[in-house]
Amino acid sequence: MRLKTDFLVVGTGVAGLSFALKAAEKGKVIIVAKSSMEEGSTKYAQGGIAAVMYQPDTYQKHIQDTIIAGDELCNEEIVRLTITESTERVKELIEWGTKFDKNPDGTYKLGREGGHSENRVLHSKDQTGTEIERALVHQVKMHPNIQILENHFAVDLITQHHLGQPTSRKAGGIKCFGVYFLNPNNQKVITILSKITLLATGGVGSVYDSTTNPVIATGDGIAMAYRARCTVENMEFIQFHPTALYTPLEKPAFLITEALRGFGARLCNQKGEYFMSRYDERADLAPRDIVARAIDQEMKISGAEHVYLDATFLNGRELVESFPGIYAKCLSHGIDIRRQKIPVRPAAHYSCGGIKVNQWAQSSIENLYASGEVASTGLHGANRLASNSLLEALVFSHRAFVDSANRIQNIEFEHKIPDWNDEGMRLNEELILITQSLKEVQSIMSNYVGIVRSDLRLERALRRLRLIFEETEALFDVSILNTQLCELRNVINVAYVIIKMAKDRRENRGLHYSIDNIKE
Numbered sequence: 425m426r427l428k429t430d431f432l433v434v435g436t437g438v439a440g441l442s443f444a445l446k447a448a449e450k451g452k453v454i455i456v457a458k459s460s461m462e463e464g465s466t467k468y469a470q471g472g473i474a475a476v477m478y479q480p481d482t483y484q485k486h487i488q489d490t491i492i493a494g495d496e497l498c499n500e501e502i503v504r505l506t507i508t509e510s511t512e513r514v515k516e517l518i519e520w521g522t523k524f525d526k527n528p529d530g531t532y533k534l535g536r537e538g539g540h541s542e543n544r545v546l547h548s549k550d551q552t553g554t555e556i557e558r559a560l561v562h563q564v565k566m567h568p569n570i571q572i573l574e575n576h577f578a579v580d581l582i583t584q585h586h587l588g589q590p591t592s593r594k595a596g597g598i599k600c601f602g603v604y605f606l607n608p609n610n611q612k613v614i615t616i617l618s619k620i621t622l623l624a625t626g627g628v629g630s631v632y633d634s635t636t637n638p639v640i641a642t643g644d645g646i647a648m649a650y651r652a653r654c655t656v657e658n659m660e661f662i663q664f665h666p667t668a669l670y671t672p673l674e675k676p677a678f679l680i681t682e683a684l685r686g687f688g689a690r691l692c693n694q695k696g697e698y699f700m701s702r703y704d705e706r707a708d709l710a711p712r713d714i715v716a717r718a719i720d721q722e723m724k725i726s727g728a729e730h731v732y733l734d735a736t737f738l739n740g741r742e743l744v745e746s747f748p749g750i751y752a753k754c755l756s757h758g759i760d761i762r763r764q765k766i767p768v769r770p771a772a773h774y775s776c777g778g779i780k781v782n783q784w785a786q787s788s789i790e791n792l793y794a795s796g797e798v799a800s801t802g803l804h805g806a807n808r809l810a811s812n813s814l815l816e817a818l819v820f821s822h823r824a825f826v827d828s829a830n831r832i833q834n835i836e837f838e839h840k841i842p843d844w845n846d847e848g849m850r851l852n853e854e855l856i857l858i859t860q861s862l863k864e865v866q867s868i869m870s871n872y873v874g875i876v877r878s879d880l881r882l883e884r885a886l887r888r889l890r891l892i893f894e895e896t897e898a899l900f901d902v903s904i905l906n907t908q909l910c911e912l913r914n915v916i917n918v919a920y921v922i923i924k925m926a927k928d929r930r931e932n933r934g935l936h937y938s939i940d941n942i943k944e
């Protein structure tokens with residue numbers, strides 16, 4: 425099967441949906457999700473979206489906080505434009521029907537999270553993402569110019585490579601003509617040709633064995649782009665959220681929002697000591713890289729598998745009212761957060777790097793844009809400031825729209841693209857081998873490429889990964905495609921890029937910390 429569209433959007437989180445709504449005013453849009461439309465990290469966002477709304481907050485303060493959290497590796501121009509566009513983008517989200525919590529006087533309630541010098545996080549209790557996703561999905565479903573394809577898996581970007589012409593990262597000049605998608609129901613691959621393609625495929629959490637991300641976060645967009653010779657950067661900066669609920673058998677790990685610390689909750693160790701002020705003067709509200717490393721250190725000292733988040737001294741009624749989702753979830757595990765401390769430990773949460781894009785969300789491949797967690801815009805530097813990612817997605821999807829709408833009339837379809845060829849391929853009946861390989865990669869990444877790294881650990885990870893890579897490529901070359909195999913291949917690709925970039929960074933910056941980079 426073959427489809428054609430002006431705008432092809434891969435991903436139905438905040439980045440994909442907000443772009444689709446705008447692009448649909450200029451042409452035909454096809455938007456695709458690998459699972460159901462609502463599933464993705466956006467739905468799970470808790471704390472909220474950072475934006476400058478009222479005095480005494482200012483753009484300058486938010487800019488400064490972002491740069492400090494990013495450990496001075498942010499692109500200052502990108503920080504400035506993202507933050508100064510924040511108010512407008514958030515207002516648009518509200519016009520699309522998103523409901524944020526308000527004070528009795530009608531102003532928005534603004535929460536505080538780590539690294540923020542002011543209260544500036546708009547939220548919807550502790551279920552902000554669900555509310556944003558609800559509003560956007562509703563709008564998209566009503567739009568006559570948008571065709572939605574759920575349960576279709578993007579396998580590879582289509583470039584000149586598929587016309588038999590060699591492509592190279594260095595030489596550039598690569599063009600994107602669309603995407604091949606697998607329909608897992610009949611195991612057929614369809615071709616979608618597009619003038620403009622936006623990758624909005626979200627994050628990479630499933631590269632690790634403990635993550636707050638939904639299991640579908642297998643880094644597909646980054647892997648596809650990397651294979652198509654697109655520039656990918658900063659992948660060593662994987663953000664571990666300090667406080668995932670300690671329930672080792674549960675996937676994904678349930679997040680305990682940082683907003684709870686903004687509300688007053690404090691981290692303590694097994695002895696009941698509030699330890700954060702020993703590590704940073706901002707204590708429990710220090711940026712995430714610092715808090716996660718402090719917890720890691722406390723766990724190493726005590727030998728325990730978690731620390732605690734203590735909210736027992738806060739007003740119980742207000743606590744339940746503000747964090748109903750967390751209250752209910754903990755209670756389902758027998759923990760009443762009004763009376764008992766919450767066992768927590770860090771879990772892989774966010775990829776600060778990704779597909780390198782410019783200020784208009786353009787990647788290094790012509791007609792290919794990227795927005796949301798899949799992209800590396802320069803906003804986050806070496807460590808993302810809490811609640812800046814929903815904002816980044818809105819700002820860069822808007823910019824991708826503005827730029828692509830200006831260019832689309834000069835772009836033609838490439839009709840000579842061949843359909844996917846699976847002649848002679850065989851059905852893969854050993855799915856268990858794929859599951860096993862995935863677990864192996866996740867364990868390698870968690871054991872050797874986690875919060876604290878070393879040259880030895882990274883070398884070891886790379887050696888072990890190589891074997892799994894060779895086995896998986898051999899399988900891929902002879903198999904009729906299935907989602908699990910494609911995801912495994914992508915996870916291996918992304919793991920490789922993370923390790924490679926971690927090995928190349930010879931300094932401790934933000935989220936990348938190696939014992940071999942410590943200066944005497």
Ligand code: FAD
Pocket residue numbers: 434435436437438439440456457458459460461463464465466467468469470471472473474552553576577578579624625626627636637638640644645679773774795796797798810811812813814815817
């Ligand atoms: P997602 O929302 O992850 O959507 C990805 C989309 O891509 C999905 O539709 C998926 O189906 C599709 N897709 C992926 N691969 C394929 C493929 N191969 N083929 C077809 N479709 C594909 N950020 C904040 O700013 N504030 C918060 O409070 C906050 N809280 C968070 C809490 C949790 C638990 C998590 C996990 C993250 C949180 N974040 C938060 C981060 C933020 O939610 C994400 O970075 C953001 O939602 C990503 O949006 P996105 O549109 O890029 O991708």
Ligand code: SIN
Pocket residue numbers: 469470471472680681682683774809810811812813
């Ligand atoms: C949280 O609510 O703690 C997550 C916020 C974020 O990841 O930005």
